[in-house]
Amino acid sequence: MSNFSIEIREDRNIKILNLSGYLDAxxxxxxxxxxxxxxxxxxxxxxxxxxxxxxxxxxGLGVFMAYIEDVREQxxxxxxCEMTDKVYTVFDLLGFPVLYDITRSELEAIEKFxx
Amino acid sequence: MQNDAIRLNSxxxxxxxxxxxxxxxxxxxxxADDTVYKIQLAVDEACTNVMKHSYKNDPTQDIGISxxxxxxxxxxxxxxxxxxxxxxxxHQPDLGTFIKQKKRGGLGIHLIRSxxxxxxxxxxxxxxxxxxIKELKKS
Numbered sequence: 156m157s158n159f160s161i162e163i164r165e166d167r168n169i170k171i172l173n174l175s176g177y178l179d180a181x182x183x184x185x186x187x188x189x190x191x192x193x194x195x196x197x198x199x200x201x202x203x204x205x206x207x208x209x210x211x212x213x214x215g216l217g218v219f220m221a222y223i224e225d226v227r228e229q230x231x232x233x234x235x236c237e238m239t240d241k242v243y244t245v246f247d248l249l250g251f252p253v254l255y256d257i258t259r260s261e262l263e264a265i266e267k268f269x270x
Numbered sequence: 271m272q273n274d275a276i277r278l279n280s281x282x283x284x285x286x287x288x289x290x291x292x293x294x295x296x297x298x299x300x301x302a303d304d305t306v307y308k309i310q311l312a313v314d315e316a317c318t319n320v321m322k323h324s325y326k327n328d329p330t331q332d333i334g335i336s337x338x339x340x341x342x343x344x345x346x347x348x349x350x351x352x353x354x355x356x357x358x359x360x361h362q363p364d365l366g367t368f369i370k371q372k373k374r375g376g377l378g379i380h381l382i383r384s385x386x387x388x389x390x391x392x393x394x395x396x397x398x399x400x401x402x403i404k405e406l407k408k409s
Contacts, residue, residue: 158286177289180318181282210289210307212314213381217374220365224372241307248384249377250365 158182161189169200169265175207180214187218190233194222199231202264206237211245223255232256236264272298273338280321280350281329288317292337292346299339300406309344309404312385315378316348316400324352324398343387346402354393355400 159182162173170193178186193201203219205211223233234256238246246257258264274295278284289310296306317333325331334349363376383389388403 177286179282179285179314180321181285210311212285212311212318213377214318216377220369220374221372223369241304244308245311245381248381249363254365254369 159185161186163189163193166265169202169268170198171202171204171261171265173204173207177210178208178215179210179212183212183214183218186215187221190218190222194225199226199229200268201226201231201233202261203233203235204237204261204264205235205239205242208239208242211242213245213249216246216249216251219251219255232268234258234264234267236261271338271340273336275334275336277332277334279329280325280331280333280352282318282321284333285314285317288333288335289314291335295337295339296344296404299344300341301344301404305404308385309346309402312382312402313346313348315382316402319355319378320348320350320352320398320400324350324355326353341406343403343405348400348402349397351397355391355398 159176159178164171164173172189174186190201219233226233236258237260238257243257246252251257256264256267258267276291278287292313293306293310296309301309313335320333321327331350331352336347338345363380368374382402386402387405390401392399
């Protein structure tokens, strides 16, 4: 039984991760494995779409902290988009908006890679 | 004062059960949806810390959670018989430094303190007791 899932798409050489459900300390390793696999395969331009994510605990945010430097060192980035207000509050309380690109729409996040 | 309590194993699979339990009580206590979300997140983070630090990821140990409420506030008490936890070691996390060092963790306590009105820690009879309080009027 899992109440968290990840779907991966590709758009113009950018990998897009769609997260669904509830992300906590029990399943954050699933996100970590997936992200690590992409980065190891050479994908460093990553967009994470949160529109179907109902809940996130700090273990989930920790995954983005652990890999952001790796991708930025290779001129890539992890951009975050389409968060619900509740999920955004958690990122905001921990100071993420200063250090991460968080956009309203997925398109904006993709466009940011072109600048 | 009304109350409800559960006791379960320190397995991370139980975090969803814990969130559902606490949310149901908070809703019954009269909290708005946004605040219910904050309370369940704070309790999730506190229990995650118990599982990881007090019990060193041993999923077979015991966590007790009791919730009580009246018309003014909700009190959540989390007990475990694992290693003592020293809240004095807490420092506000500096996200920029963490990222540079590829470090994580330490975020949970900061969240708990941001989300709740009062957070207390006691060590009694070889047990840890974490008390989290949310006032109804501030919700």
